[in-house]
Amino acid sequence: MSKFKQLYKPLLDNVQWETPLSLAIEGTEFGHWLLEPDSLSRRLQRHCDEFTVSLIEQKKIDSTMLSADERELIGDVNCLLRKVVLMGDGQPWVFARTLIPLSTLTGQESDLEQLGEMPLGFRVFTDSSARRDALEVANTGTQVQPLWARRSRLWINNKPLLVAELFLAQAPVYSKERQC
Ligand SMILES: C=C(O[C@@H]1C=C(C(=O)O)C=C[C@H]1O)C(=O)O
Numbered sequence: 506m507s508k509f510k511q512l513y514k515p516l517l518d519n520v521q522w523e524t525p526l527s528l529a530i531e532g533t534e535f536g537h538w539l540l541e542p543d544s545l546s547r548r549l550q551r552h553c554d555e556f557t558v559s560l561i562e563q564k565k566i567d568s569t570m571l572s573a574d575e576r577e578l579i580g581d582v583n584c585l586l587r588k589v590v591l592m593g594d595g596q597p598w599v600f601a602r603t604l605i606p607l608s609t610l611t612g613q614e615s616d617l618e619q620l621g622e623m624p625l626g627f628r629v630f631t632d633s634s635a636r637r638d639a640l641e642v643a644n645t646g647t648q649v650q651p652l653w654a655r656r657s658r659l660w661i662n663n664k665p666l667l668v669a670e671l672f673l674a675q676a677p678v679y680s681k682e683r684q685c
Pocket residue numbers: 543544545546547558587588589591599601602603623624625626627668670
């Protein structure tokens with residue numbers, strides 16, 4: 506899995522995030538994927554027979570490692586960094602990098618550190634308090650061959666986490682058929 510890390514990490518590190526409005530993605534055939542407010546994992550699962558998560562890396566990082574805008578979104582806090590590839594029928598679909606403040610990993614949420622290869626979305630979106638905001642998008646590819654990414658903040662029991670997702674070339678987001 507380190508090949509994913511080498512390939513995709515730089516793409517998510519240097520993203521210029523923009524508002525969905527400025528990229529005019531609403532109403533496009535892929536826009537509904539990027540704007541999905543509910544669990545992306547659940548949605549991807551509906552498009553394959555076997556949905557799996559490969560855990561690439563998980564480690565604690567110091568607040569000094571966060572970028573200025575990450576600090577603005579989740580605070581100047583030490584975090585658990587989790588990197589995974591979401592796979593549909595063995596194909597890599599989404600590379601995801603999540604920052605979970607250590608202050609979020611408390612009380613009922615202390616189990617988020619032990620997810621392993623269980624999709625984060627399955628855990629977060631079973632909680633009725635879960636919500637998503639601060640959604641931003643970016644095209645890390647070209648106009649002809651887009652490679653979409655999005656970043657959003659999730660809240661669980663009023664505690665934040667920040668998820669950045671890169672939709673890889675084989676993801677259903679690029680399929681021409683109308684999707685549900
Ligand atoms: C946030 C969600 O969870 C997905 C699963 C992730 C994981 O297991 O680490 C990371 C990012 C998401 O794409 C979701 O389903 O919406």
